[in-house]
Amino acid sequence: MANVRVERTEEGGFRATNARGAEVRIGSGDEDGVFTPVELLLAAVGGCNIVSVEPLTAKRGHRLLRLAMTVQAEKIESNKLGPVTVTYDVELPSEEADEVFRAVAGRVHEKHCTVSRTLQDGTEVRLKLP
Template sequence: MAEQTSDTPATTSLWVERTGTRRYTGRSSRGAEVLIGSEGVEGVFTPGELLKIALAACSGMSSDFPLSRRLGDNYDATIRVSGAADRENEVYPQLDEVLELDLSELDAAAQERLVALVERSIDKVCTVGRTLKTGTKVTLTIESDA
């Protein structure tokens, strides 16, 4: 039931369980849950929305250290991510992120240096973004009780 992925520690398992027609609950062995379903269902994320949120969260976490070092631990940040699906091919051909920050306390040169540092940090350590940019092999095994 629980599937181990190569990018999670050996102690963390991830899986989804079907809870209804086109409705699932994603779970981790650490106790986290996320509701997943079709676009027309209230209170759930679609798989594509989760992909986008994973990208934005990864960028945020990858930029957290350099930003907190320069702006302080209590800086505010919002990362918006968008991208329309190509339904003919069932892919997202482009995802666009916007990192919203208040850099008004820095002069123009310091802003430019910080933006460059944040971009490098995200490019270097955001596993989700790096995976999406380079692609990855996905395998599926189907197991039956029969």
């Protein structure tokens, strides 16, 4: 089971912490050095894709010279995002690597990225109050 704790800090900000002790500062976007909740969602989509694409491409014998991406979405309502777009920025060592990268990235997007699949399937979010 995946689990994070989100809490208000003594300084009045917010942070998310995982069981391994990593943390991310969260805010409204008015202050420096924080992610907004929407930015974290986009980072989760990008992170899920990129951490799968990298090893699968390398396993097929193609180490990409550069692998990065931009993940974007616009608000279509005050509380809803429109389509999320993942745009890769890669430098490939060969034409063969391009073919492998495209095949791997497509499979990861369509079948393997838990975050993207969850958004596409519209998974229910439940609220539990004390």
